[in-house]
Amino acid sequence: MSSCxxxxxxxxxxxxxxxxxxxxxxxxxxxxxxxxxxxxxxxxALRQGNEIYLREGTPLTSPRVKSDxxxxxxxxxxxxxxxxxxxxxxxxxxxxxxxxxxxxxxxxFSGMYGWQQSLKYKCGKxxxxxxxLGSPELLINSLKHKLDDxxxxxxxxxxxxxxxxxxxxxxxxxxxxETLENLRLELITASKRKxxxxxxxxxxxxxxxxxxxxxxxxxxxxxxxxERWPALxxxxxxxxxxxxxTAVPLEPKFMxxxxxHSPKLMQIFSDKGGAVGQRIKNLMMxxxxxxxxSSSKKRDVTLKCLTEYMGESVQDLITDFxxxxxxxxxxxxxxxxxxxxxxxxxxxVGIVIDGTPxxxxxxxxxxxxxxxxxxxxxxxxxxxxxxxKTFEVFQRLFLGLDTLRPKPSSKFITLRNKLFS
Numbered sequence: 216m217s218s219c220x221x222x223x224x225x226x227x228x229x230x231x232x233x234x235x236x237x238x239x240x241x242x243x244x245x246x247x248x249x250x251x252x253x254x255x256x257x258x259x260a261l262r263q264g265n266e267i268y269l270r271e272g273t274p275l276t277s278p279r280v281k282s283d284x285x286x287x288x289x290x291x292x293x294x295x296x297x298x299x300x301x302x303x304x305x306x307x308x309x310x311x312x313x314x315x316x317x318x319x320x321x322x323x324f325s326g327m328y329g330w331q332q333s334l335k336y337k338c339g340k341x342x343x344x345x346x347x348l349g350s351p352e353l354l355i356n357s358l359k360h361k362l363d364d365x366x367x368x369x370x371x372x373x374x375x376x377x378x379x380x381x382x383x384x385x386x387x388x389x390x391x392x393e394t395l396e397n398l399r400l401e402l403i404t405a406s407k408r409k410x411x412x413x414x415x416x417x418x419x420x421x422x423x424x425x426x427x428x429x430x431x432x433x434x435x436x437x438x439x440x441x442e443r444w445p446a447l448x449x450x451x452x453x454x455x456x457x458x459x460x461t462a463v464p465l466e467p468k469f470m471x472x473x474x475x476h477s478p479k480l481m482q483i484f485s486d487k488g489g490a491v492g493q494r495i496k497n498l499m500m501x502x503x504x505x506x507x508x509s510s511s512k513k514r515d516v517t518l519k520c521l522t523e524y525m526g527e528s529v530q531d532l533i534t535d536f537x538x539x540x541x542x543x544x545x546x547x548x549x550x551x552x553x554x555x556x557x558x559x560x561x562x563x564v565g566i567v568i569d570g571t572p573x574x575x576x577x578x579x580x581x582x583x584x585x586x587x588x589x590x591x592x593x594x595x596x597x598x599x600x601x602x603x604k605t606f607e608v609f610q611r612l613f614l615g616l617d618t619l620r621p622k623p624s625s626k627f628i629t630l631r632n633k634l635f636s
Contacts, residue, residue, distance in 0.1 A: 239380075239381045239384055239423070239459065240294060240295065240380040240381050240384075240462065241380075241462055242295065242380065242462050243295070243378055243380050243461060243462050243463060243616065244295045244296060244303060244378065244380075245295070247306075247310060248303075248306050248307045248310040249291070249310075250288075250310050250311055250314045250315075251287050251288070251290075251291045253283055253284060253287050254283050254287075256283075257280050257283045257284065260275065260277060260280050261275070261280070261315050261317065261318075264280075264315070264317035264318075265315055265316060265317045267317065268316050268317035268319075269316065273317075274317055274318065274319055274320065274321055275315075275317040275318060281333070284311070284318075285333055285334065285337040286337070286341075288307060288311070288334060288337070289334070289337045289338050289340075289341040290341070292307060292334075292338060293338075293341060293345065295380065296375060296380065297342060297345070297350070297352050297353060297374070298342075298374045298375065299334075299338055301331075304331050304334045304335055304338070305327075305331055307330075307334060308327035308330040308331045308334060309327060311327070311330060312326055312327045312330070318330070349385075350385065351383050351384065351385050351424075351428075352374070352382060352383035352384070352385075355373050355383055355431070355432060356372050356373060356374070373431055373432070376617075377592065377610060377616060377617050378461060378610075378616035378617035379460050379461055379592065380460070380461055380462050381423070381427070381459055381460055381461075381462070382427070382431065382460070383427055383428070383431050383432075384423065384424045384427060385424060386424045386425070387421065387424070390421070390424070392425065392428075395421070395422050395424070395425040396425065398418060398421060398422055399422055399425065399443070399444070401418065402415065402418045402419065402422065402444075402446055403445060403446075405418060405446075406445050406446040412451065415446050415452075416451075416452070416455060418446075419446055419447070419452055419455065419456070420455070420459065423456075423459050426444060426447070427460075427595075429443070430593075430594055430595040431595050434595070436569060437568050437569045437571045437573060437594065438569075438571050440594065441571065441573070447593060448573050448574060449574075450574065450577070450582075450586055453465070453574070453586050453589040453590055453593055454466055454589060456589070456592070456593040457589040457592050457593060460592050460593065461592065461614075461616060463614060463615070463616065465585060465586075465588075465589045465614075466582070466585055466586075466589075468613070468614055468615070469585040469588075469609070469613045469614055470514070470581070470585065472612065472613040472614070472615070473514055473517065473518070473581065473613055474510075474514070476612065476613075476634060477513065477514070477517045479634055480517055480520075480521065480634065481499075481517060481520070483524070483630070483633050483634065484499070484520045484521070484524050485499065487524060491523055491524065491526070494523050495520045495523050495524060498516055498519045498520050498523065498529070499516065499520065501516050502516055511578065511579045511581060511582075512579075514579065514580075514581035515579055515580040515581050517581075518580065518581055518584050519533070519580070521605060521608060522602070522605045524630070525604040525605050525607075525608065525626055525627075525630070526604060526626060527601060527602050527604060527605050528601070531599065531601040531602055532554070532555060532584075532599070532602055532605065533554075533555045533556070533557060533580060534548070534551075534554055534555070534556050534557070535556075535557050535559070536556060536557065536558045536559070537559045538559070539558060540558075541558050541561070541563045541565070541575070544556050544558055544565075545567070545572050548567045548570065549570040550570055551567050551570055552568070552569060552570075552599070553567070553568050553569075553587070553596075553599045554566070554567045555567075555580065555583045555584065555587060557580060563575065563576065564576075564577040564578070564579060564580060564582075564583050565577060565583070566583055566586065566587050566590065568590065568594070568596070573590060574586055574590070584609065585609075588606060588609045588610065588614070591606075603624075604624055604626050604627065607623070607624060607627050608627060608630065611623065611627065612627075612630075612631070612634075
């Protein structure tokens with residue numbers, strides 16, 4: 216077993232991942248959009264149209280075929296997200312004309328602008344149809360479900376912003392708010408018993424939709440969430456909640472990508488000059504002075520250097536305490552909005568959000584960084600105001616999430632270009 220796997224297993228055997236309930240989406244937006252199979256008549260028309268286009272250059276123009284294609288594409292896109300953005304619609308249109316050249320539009324520079332616009336309107340109409348069927352992630356943005364001071368169509372829209380695939384899912388078949396609330400109370404009792412991981416995980420999966428209603432629609436404070444959902448504040452469940460939300464395994468993905476990119480990253484960091492370069496070199500001294508440094512320590516230093524390289528401060532992410540008891544650390548950080556702390560004596564790493572300790576006893580700084588972004592997704596929180604670029608790297612590079620929108624920052628693009636050059 217690799218060191219990454221060993222660290223990931225340290226809190227619990229969360230590698231046994233259950234199949235998601237049928238009400239949950241199961242995959243993030245794909246790198247290449249899979250064009251679905253259309254109706255028999257449409258597929259036949261496309262086959263013939265492609266042959267004619269390749270032979271004569273004549274595109275296929277059929278309102279009936281176009282209508283069927285748009286309907287099927289909207290349905291397939293909804294399987295990934297209810298709110299596809301411009302870049303995603305562009306990717307779908309590109310995949311469509313690549314597979315079926317006869318659908319390229321004459322007079323259009325890209326041959327697909329009309330398809331992009333048609334998809335925009337079709338997806339809007341498809342959302343209206345799904346809203347009428349009671350889709351929670353669409354109903355939450357309807358005017359009658361908004362507060363009085365927010366009853367404007369474009370105000371306070373609640374939709375995925377960081378590639379969440381199950382941002383506001385419906386209840387599983389047969390479940391209601393009442394049945395899930397009863398299960399939540401049972402879950403509190405179950406979480407007090409030891410050696411109960413599988414039962415707790417099953418109950419957490421079953422109540423996921425109720426929990427998302429709370430964190431998305433109500434935005435409760437962390438202490439209230441800890442009281443109502445104590446089982447969530449555990450490394451195992453943060454991993455599972457992240458998977459439920461994004462369909463991506465948190466720690467295995469994060470640690471694998473961090474280890475994969477670390478050698479090149481450290482080379483890039485060491486070439487940095489100026490005051491930032493000097494701070495990075497000071498951080499690297501931790502590795503130079505310890506010839507027997509562990510893989511965990513290498514990860515910690517890499518992430519600290521990354522924060523400085525992105526033009527942000529390690530002190531805004533991690534606070535070191537020397538000779539201070541962990542309980543006293545918690546008191547000191549009562550005003551902290553979001554912070555990782557490290558005590559040297561005794562050795563302890565933890566996470567504080569809104570002055571509340573949410574995770575303690577974490578094995579390393581790198582694991583704490585990973586669990587912090589998982590907690591942010593689980594609680595639907597914003598990234599730390601002073602660390603947006605560091606968390607952009609966590610999200611886009613290490614977790615591979617949301618590579619289309621919003622557009623990457625210039626610092627991220629520069630780092631990525633150097634990394635893959």
